[in-house]
Every structure is written in C-alpha cells, then in structure tokens.
Amino acid sequence: MIPTRAPTTEGVALAARKVAEILPAPPLLPLEVEGRTIWCKAECLQPVGAFKIRGAWHRLTALTQAERTAGVVGVSSGNHAQGVAWAARRLGVKAAIVMPVDAPEVKLANTRALGAEVVLYDRPGGEDRDEVAERLCKEREATLVHAYADPWIIEGQGSTGTEIAAQMAVLAGGPPELIVAPCGGGGLTAGLALACPNARIVPVEPEGWDDVCRSLAAGRIERVLPDAPATACDALQTPATRPINFAILQERCPFGVAVSAAEVRAAQRLAFAKLRLVVEPGGAAGLAAVLAGKITLSERSAVVLSGGNTDARAFVRVLSTAD
Amino acid sequence: MIPTRAPTTEGVALAARKVAEILPAPPLLPLEVEGRTIWCKAECLQPVGAFKIRGAWHRLTALTQAERTAGVVGVSSGNHAQGVAWAARRLGVKAAIVMPVDAPEVKLANTRALGAEVVLYDRPGGEDRDEVAERLCKEREATLVHAYADPWIIEGQGSTGTEIAAQMAVLAGGPPELIVAPCGGGGLTAGLALACPNARIVPVEPEGWDDVCRSLAAGRIERVLPDAPATACDALQTPATRPINFAILQERCPFGVAVSAAEVRAAQRLAFAKLRLVVEPGGAAGLAAVLAGKITLSERSAVVLSGGNTDARAFVRVLSTAD
Incomplete structure (x- = not known):
C-alpha cells in the first residue's frame, strides 16, 4: 500500500508552496543559550499543534x-x-x-x-x-x-526546513548551518535534509527509543529493543525507521543523539519560561539535546519544537519537577 | 516630565515601521469558539514576553x-x-x-x-x-x-493594531471589526483605537480593578477603589488611566468589560490547550471576556493575548484548578 517513489527536493519545494497557501509559517523565535542564539521553529503553534x-x-x-x-x-x-x-x-x-x-x-x-x-x-x-x-x-x-514512510509525508514535513531557511535569511543573515530535530520514524528529519542540503541535520530521540541513533552507527536499520523503557515522548515511540527514510538519513546524518527524561523536562521548562510556549515532551527533545550540550552548535543553529499536545496534568508534573 | 503632545495615527504608522525593522510580527492564531473564529494576537511571543x-x-x-x-x-x-x-x-x-x-x-x-x-x-x-x-x-x-501616559508609548503599542489589520486582511479577508484587549492604564487600548479607526475597541479589566470601565460609564476618570481585592492580573493593576489615554478611549470605547479570576483562569487553560501558548493572567483578560460571552462578536474579531510572563508555580495552580 505504501508508495515507493523516492521523495525529492522538488517535492519539498512543491509541498512548501502548497502549505504556504493555507498555513502561515510559525515563527522562528530566538533563544539565548549561553551567549549564543538558537533559532526555535515553533511548530507547536500549527493549527493541530504539530508539524504533522x-x-x-x-x-x-x-x-x-x-x-x-x-x-x-x-x-x-x-x-x-x-x-x-x-x-x-x-x-x-x-x-x-x-x-x-x-x-x-x-x-x-x-x-x-x-x-x-x-x-x-x-x-x-x-x-x-x-x-x-x-x-x-x-x-x-x-x-x-503512513506517518513517516511515505514520500509525500517526507516532502511535506520538509517544508518546515524551507520556512526555516527563508526565516533565517531575514533574521540571522543566512541559511541554517545546523538543524536539530526530534526524531520518531524519520519523516521530519529526512524532509529537513532534502529541504536544506547544506545544513547539518541531527536527529534526537529519547533514551531507550534511540533506534535511529543505533541504525546510523550500525549502517543498517535497527529496531527499538523489546525492553525499551516507558517514555513521556509518545510522539517519538516508533519501533524502527524505514528504508525510504533511512536512505536519506544515512547520507546526511553522521549520528543521532539520545536525551534523558530529565533533559526533556528541562527543555520544556525553558520553553515555558523563555519562549512562553507549551511544548510536549517529544517536541522538546531537540532543544533538550542542545541544552544538555550534546551537540556542537554552529554560527546559525535551528531547533524544531515539533509539537505542543500535552495534557494539563502531565505539564503540571513537568513544571513541578525540580530536576 | 511627561510629554504632552497628543499621540497620532501617523505616529502609530511610524512606530509600526520602526517595530517591523527589528521585531517579526507575532502570529495571529485562529481559535474556534462556538463555531466562530477568534483571531488571537500572540504578543506573549515577543522577545520580552509582552507587547510592551x-x-x-x-x-x-x-x-x-x-x-x-x-x-x-x-x-x-x-x-x-x-x-x-x-x-x-x-x-x-x-x-x-x-x-x-x-x-x-x-x-x-x-x-x-x-x-x-x-x-x-x-x-x-x-x-x-x-x-x-x-x-x-x-x-x-x-x-x-511612563508605562501608558506617553504619546510615544501609546503609538508604539498601537503598532499591534497595525499588524493585526495587515494579518487579518490576508487570513480573514478584511480588517478587524472588533478588537478586544486587556487594559491596565489604557496605553494599548488607546493605541489600538488610533491604529484601527474602523474597529470597535473593547478594554477588559479584572473585577475590582475596573477603573476604566467605570470611567467610561461616568464620563470622567475614576480611580480604583482603596479596597480593591487582590488580583492575579498584576499587569493590569493600575490605579487610574490618564487624560492622554482617556481622551481617546472616551471617543472610541462605549464601554469596558470586567472579568472574574475564574474567567481569567479558564482563558489561560484554553490558550494552553488549544493554542499551546503560555499567557499570564493579565494577558488573558481579553480572551476571558470573549469566552464568558460578555462581548458581542463581529464577523472578524481579534483578541490581544498581551503577555506571557508568569511563574511556573502560578501557572501550575491555574492548570490544576477545575473552575
């Protein structure tokens, strides 16, 4: 049932035009982190609360x-x-x-x-x-x-990168050199790679659900282990990436990064306090990796805050935790 | 010390140009309320978390x-x-x-x-x-x-209205017919009135701090009463408006609306769940009045979410309250 054509750069450009006709680009908000500006793409502000x-x-x-x-x-x-x-x-x-x-x-x-x-x-x-x-x-x-193993889905998510590039040209004086993004099955990450051919792309996963990290290290698709721990990052709980995604990731992402539950919570709290944004755990994974110092930043770095759908009760727990 | 020239429509236009040079316009987000779309100006996303x-x-x-x-x-x-x-x-x-x-x-x-x-x-x-x-x-x-009794301040805050008008022309097919805004001393409200001469402008205050409501009703500036209750809307705790603001409000606002603490909390919770925005109590007062059915909506209605600076502890209390 899944279409097998490969997603293309031209497809991303077409998707970006179609998306621009009906959805205003969510803002790219500056966040000062230890003297550097991280540009945060606020996809949690989309009408459904996510880039999807x-x-x-x-x-x-x-x-x-x-x-x-x-x-x-x-x-x-x-x-x-x-x-x-x-x-x-x-x-x-x-x-x-x-x-x-x-x-x-x-x-x-x-x-x-x-x-x-x-x-x-x-x-x-x-x-x-x-x-x-x-x-x-x-x-x-x-x-x-399919949520990620589909050429149109990959191209559509890639429009996030098209917008980041256009916004950074105005706000940061040039295109992104680094884009950090939460990664489930690899639809967004693969799309960003097609959209921004000259940027480093770093996928970020929750600890225990780091199948893409391990797949990139192994050079072949690895699955999440059967004893994977529970994670608050429900949006990133995918058992494995697929060849249509991995073909792109393997070419463009030397490595992935895993973040802990506490690192994710810290990122959610910072987005609350400094950006006034509600970001769900999975949506904050990229920012979590940056704040934890796990990624070498570039002169022009962007992070995708990919979603903001979280229950009030869960958000209260995050804001109330001191870690 | 306070300059005494009157703020002008031309001044608002100049302010809007100056602001546009350094600050990207915060998004105007659609919110469905009982089958109608309310356009929410997300000023809580400004670099300092407020339109100020x-x-x-x-x-x-x-x-x-x-x-x-x-x-x-x-x-x-x-x-x-x-x-x-x-x-x-x-x-x-x-x-x-x-x-x-x-x-x-x-x-x-x-x-x-x-x-x-x-x-x-x-x-x-x-x-x-x-x-x-x-x-x-x-x-x-x-x-x-001064926070509001200053012609430049009024004109600067008015640039919010210039942006709303430009954004609604694209998103809603025409200029705003109604703008609802939180009101402290009346700087934002007066600025919106100058920026959008054809829109109804409704200032909203917390109960007990409704001096502008009473002033509009009385036809002269009234002060907050000495026994005013505590309010979570710290941003709207101004003892009285000033002649430079009131001259405009009196001409353009037939009335103001007061909202309860519970109505404000309900608006904060809706902004959390549906817009993924952190809005402080005072910033949510306008939305609170709309949700409470206290303002007759127009075909094209906008609400200013004026600020998002709230402590995590206070926000946890709001999310945890069931009223």
Missing part, C-alpha cells in the same frame, strides 16, 4: 478523486492523527486513524473533534499498529497514509 | 542624544520594565525601573537579566510609584518613560 499537518496536507491533496472518495487510514500516536484528520476534514475525505489506547487524552479528543474515526489498538498488549491499519485499508479499499 | 517592547522601542529611539546619555526611568509591574530594559540595552541607554516588591519573580529576574537597575517600591505598603519615579528622574536628570 504539513505532510498530511501534501499527501491528501495529491490523492486522485477515486482515492479521496474511498478515504484514508492513518496510524499515529496522535499528532499525525490530527494532521490527517485536519486535512481530511478540509478536503471532505473520510479518515480513520489507528491510535494506541494509551495515547494522551488530548490527542484522542482532538482527533475525534476533527471528525475522524479513531480505531484503538493495544500497544501495551503488543498489537502491531501497521497490521491493524493494513487490515482496515483492505476492508475499505482506503489509502494508507 | 513596542512602545518602549518607539519611545527610546525618539530620545535625543543628550537624553540617551542621561538615561531613562520606567515604572512597571514587570512587562513595561522588560520592554524598556530591552530597548535600553539595545540602544546603550542606562535604565532604572521602579517595580513593586511583590511583582512576579520572573518579571524581576528578567528585568535585571536585561541589564536594568531595579528600584523596588512598597506597593502593598502604599508607596506611590509615580512619586518614586519622579524623584529618581530629578536626581539623575533622566527621562521618565
């Missing part, structure tokens, strides 16, 4: 009329879900989203509020979300909109 | 070289303080800010971090901040930069 709206829009607008009529099936812990639901509602396409039963309440509620059908699967119980989605697609003759 | 940076920049860039050398004195509960400190640092001007001892910690810390000298006064003890500031100005031959 970009890929979903690029993908769904590329469907044929017959495909639109049959509908789409998405798989997501929540942000891709909302992106697909948003694009589907806007285009009058029926959308079903396969989501884990333990997804954050706010993500489940928002996806339903956007008019999508939510089909729950038992992640903690070991059900495979891709199998559930493929079964649904067959039953309904619907198109699978 | 606008007036301060317009005022300080208008100083003569001799005035710059002598320095400035500001009076503020915190947001104007940071605006003046930010502009002063950028222009190499010495700034002293008179702030209440009970100002939010984050505002005191940020003002000092911007290099300004903080002079505390005892608000709860009844000390008059304007007297403290005027004494300092005399001692140092410094220029008083």
